[in-house]
Amino acid sequence: MILLNRRDAATLLLAQLLAPRAEAAAAEVVIDNFTFTPATLNVAAGTTVTFRNRDDIPHSVVSALRPPAFRSKVMDTDDSFAFVFDRPGRWDYFCGLHPHMQGTIVVT
Amino acid sequence: MSDNEIGRRGALRCMLWAGSGVIWTVSGGVPRALGDTQPADGFTFAQVSDSHIGFAREPNMDTPGTFAAAIAAVRAAPARPALLLHTGDVSHLSRPDEFDAAEKIMAGAGLDTHAVPGEHDVIEDGGAAFMARFQSRERGKGGYYSFDQGGVHFVGLNNVIDLRAGGMGHLGADQLAWLADDLRGRAASQPIVVFAHIPLWSVYPEWGWGTEDSAQALGLLRRFGSVTVLNGHIHQVMQKVEGTLAFHTARSTAFPQPAPGAAASPGPMKVEAPRLRAMLGVASISQVFGRSELAIIDTPLGA
Numbered sequence: 001m002i003l004l005n006r007r008d009a010a011t012l013l014l015a016q017l018l019a020p021r022a023e024a025a026a027a028e029v030v031i032d033n034f035t036f037t038p039a040t041l042n043v044a045a046g047t048t049v050t051f052r053n054r055d056d057i058p059h060s061v062v063s064a065l066r067p068p069a070f071r072s073k074v075m076d077t078d079d080s081f082a083f084v085f086d087r088p089g090r091w092d093y094f095c096g097l098h099p100h101m102q103g104t105i106v107v108t
Numbered sequence: 109m110s111d112n113e114i115g116r117r118g119a120l121r122c123m124l125w126a127g128s129g130v131i132w133t134v135s136g137g138v139p140r141a142l143g144d145t146q147p148a149d150g151f152t153f154a155q156v157s158d159s160h161i162g163f164a165r166e167p168n169m170d171t172p173g174t175f176a177a178a179i180a181a182v183r184a185a186p187a188r189p190a191l192l193l194h195t196g197d198v199s200h201l202s203r204p205d206e207f208d209a210a211e212k213i214m215a216g217a218g219l220d221t222h223a224v225p226g227e228h229d230v231i232e233d234g235g236a237a238f239m240a241r242f243q244s245r246e247r248g249k250g251g252y253y254s255f256d257q258g259g260v261h262f263v264g265l266n267n268v269i270d271l272r273a274g275g276m277g278h279l280g281a282d283q284l285a286w287l288a289d290d291l292r293g294r295a296a297s298q299p300i301v302v303f304a305h306i307p308l309w310s311v312y313p314e315w316g317w318g319t320e321d322s323a324q325a326l327g328l329l330r331r332f333g334s335v336t337v338l339n340g341h342i343h344q345v346m347q348k349v350e351g352t353l354a355f356h357t358a359r360s361t362a363f364p365q366p367a368p369g370a371a372a373s374p375g376p377m378k379v380e381a382p383r384l385r386a387m388l389g390v391a392s393i394s395q396v397f398g399r400s401e402l403a404i405i406d407t408p409l410g411a
Contacts, residue, residue: 033373034315056165057375058201058228064273074201074231077165094273097227100316102274 036103052080064092151258154189155391157340158360161210162200178361192219195340196226196305226305227268265304277306277319299334307339312368359389
């Protein structure tokens with residue numbers, strides 16, 4: 001019994017260790033034609049969001065907060081930027097080169 | 109003829125050379141097209157824009173080559189320009205090697221060169237590297253400055269720093285205060301040439317083609333008899349006259365962009381190689397005292 005319990009505990013521990021990794025969701029925002037897609041992305045807290053530039057012009061991702069909560073370096077074609085959104089809330093962002101390009105990450 | 113009269117009537121005449129740049133003749137009045145072979149007989153200066161050195165994709169794998177062709181056209185102008193303006197996006201990604209290459213090509217014109225930054229020139233460092241390299245002589249602290257030459261007051265503005273979410277080009281309170289101070293007490297008869305990267309009029313806000321606080325700058329300029337506003341950014345020629353203010357955007361020497369709303373986005377137009385040079389440009393401008401028309405011409409260098 002004791003041995004079995006230990007085994008159960010070990011299994012549980014293993015499950016706990018694996019669970020967050022399995023759930024640590026990743027999500028992607030793609031830039032095409034001077035547009036962030038999807039324009040609004042809903043994710044769970046802790047999600048890593050990767051922004052990928054598929055345009056033939058460089059873009060960047062800058063939080064709309066002043067000062068910005070996050071900011072990428074400039075991304076040339078096929079470059080990407082990843083950021084972990086661990087705080088719930090509505091995170092608006094824009095392209096630092098073309099500020100009419102805007103998007104939102106909603107973290108719950 | 110008094111200075112006053114020249115100033116009131118005086119304006120700019122411009123010959124546009126696609127594939128190269130624009131050569132401007134300051135002369136006066138309303139836009140009127142000139143023949144491309146007509147020699148300028150006054151104070152002449154040239155404008156190039158959006159060289160995007162570092163860009164190497166369709167439709168232009170050789171932006172240094174097309175920029176050099178533009179500079180060669182300026183060099184070969186029948187009336188030697190007194191100076192050269194670059195209205196921004198000198199580089200594509202603000203990289204030192206791009207600035208190096210652009211600086212060497214521009215030096216080939218053998219002219220005094222005055223540049224203002226585009227948004228591609230101020231990536232990461234707020235434009236410090238650009239200003240140190242291309243504006244050291246003018247000592248434009250925030251990327252803006254003014255100088256007088258050939259009787260014209262030139263004002264270089266910076267509308268690509270501190271851009272806001274959802275916004276367009278931006279001048280900011282400090283620069284507007286500086287401009288008010290710079291123009292204060294200046295005779296209304298003096299021709300003014302303002303040059304900045306993003307258009308100072310709303311060309312197409314949906315694509316961010318405008319400057320959100322430009323109305324305040326233009327308000328300061330309205331009392332002058334002749335104001336010419338030269339911009340780049342949109343990689344195509346557009347003109348507008350509003351009272352004494354004449355607006356003009358120059359072609360890029362790197363790649364064309366679509367007309368407002370004519371494509372899904374303002375990305376580079378994919379044009380066939382034989383057509384490319386016909387869609388790139390240089391401007392040349394000169395002032396002819398005693399003449400009273402402003403004229404702008406588009407003359408493709410390539411067929």
